[in-house]
Amino acid sequence: MELEPLRMQVFFPASLEIQEELLKAGFRVPYDKESGRKTPIPVVVSSREERRIRRSRLLKARDFESDGKFAMLSGEKTSIEFELTERGFLVLRPKPIEYHLEEMGFVSVPPRVWGTWASFSLPFSAYDELVNFLADFRNDDGNGFYTASRGSGGRIEVYAYKGRKGKDLGIPVFGYSLGLHGLTLAEEYFLERARENGVPEERLRYIKLGLRKRRETKAGLKVGLIWENGRPVEITLKLSTTEPRVRIQGLYGELVGKSRGELARTEGWYIVVHAGDFITALETVGRAFGGKPY
Structure with missing residues (x-):
């Protein structure tokens, strides 16, 4: 089954792991005070609705209009494939089709200490389709959620959330x-930054800018519903990691944060959960205000 999200971020x-990999390759991440050169690590964003952001935050996009101060991006498209395995696992496969790259705006809490670092929002109209798709894995005993x-x-x-130990994680x-x-946009972006920073272009072939779960990584998927004015409007999925902690040497001192996984040269995106956990979480939030969410 394949669904089209409203948003993906x-x-x-x-990831301190990706930051360290880029620093070792010779990039000035995220900003070099002396030269003024910077290589912010991109946020990958896809939004079905038109989006208006400060031009200075837009790192790379295919088509946009700008008045010099703001960039206006037209609606974009991505998809998530939901695949069931024989062993009862559910594999979510996000596929960015149309997207853009943004620089992280100023936040009071550094993203390296956040729990959530990837989010996907689906229209609430997909609720019944998801529940029916996973009906064979329904567990009426919702204890522990x-x-x-x-x-x-x-x-x-x-x-x-599944269990008190899963606080801030989900399932x-x-x-x-x-x-x-x-x-493609990320490859073009880092090629441009390599030329600006004097980093040999061939070095890009060997750096790892992907993340895979390690055995010791404590990871979860928060499954939720967003209500507006008394009506459910979105299904939201948020990937979080909380442990272990990692330390790297940044440009201006040691940085400490939450591990996002093992560096790898990834070919495709996926997230693996138990199908039974997913449908139980989905129906649990659906009953949060009593009865079905419609």
């Missing part, structure tokens, strides 16, 4: 692969 700047919510104004986000993730390899 993968925050590769949250609980929800947490947060809201502001007319917007409420509700997420499901267990058994494997994942996300990376900048194979993304």
Whole structure:
């Protein structure tokens, strides 16, 4: 089964592993105070709706309009394939089709200490289709699952967690692969930065800009619903990692943050969870306000 998300955001700047790999290759990440040269690690973004961002934050895009201060990007397209295995695992395969690269804007908390570093939002209209697709893996015993919510104004986000040990994680993730390899815009971006920074272009063939789950990585997928003015409007999926912690030597001192996985030259994106966990989490958030979410 394949669905088209409303939005996708993968925050590769949250990875100290990728930052260290680029530093070792000779890039000035994210910013060199002396020369003024910078190589911010891109956030990969795809949005079905038109998007307006500061021109200075846009690193690379195929088509956009700009008034000098802001860039206006037209709607983009990506997809997520949901694949079931014989052993009861659910493999999510995000496929960026139309996307752009953004520089991380200023945030009070550095992304290297965030839990969530990849998010995908689906229209709520996909809820029944997902539930029917996974119906054979339904477990009526929802014990061990609980929800947490947060809201502001007319917007409420509700997420499901499996067990108290899974706080801030969601449901267990058994494997994942996300990376900048194979993304044409990312390849063009790093080629341009290599020329600006005096990094030999052939070095790009050997650097690893992808992440795979290690055995010791504590990872989870938060499955949630977003409500606006009393109605569910989106299904949201957020990939999080919390342990182990890693240390690297940055341009201006040691940096400490959460591991995002093992460096690898990734070929495709995927996230692996138990199908039973996914449908239980989805139905748990669906019942958060009593009954079905419609």
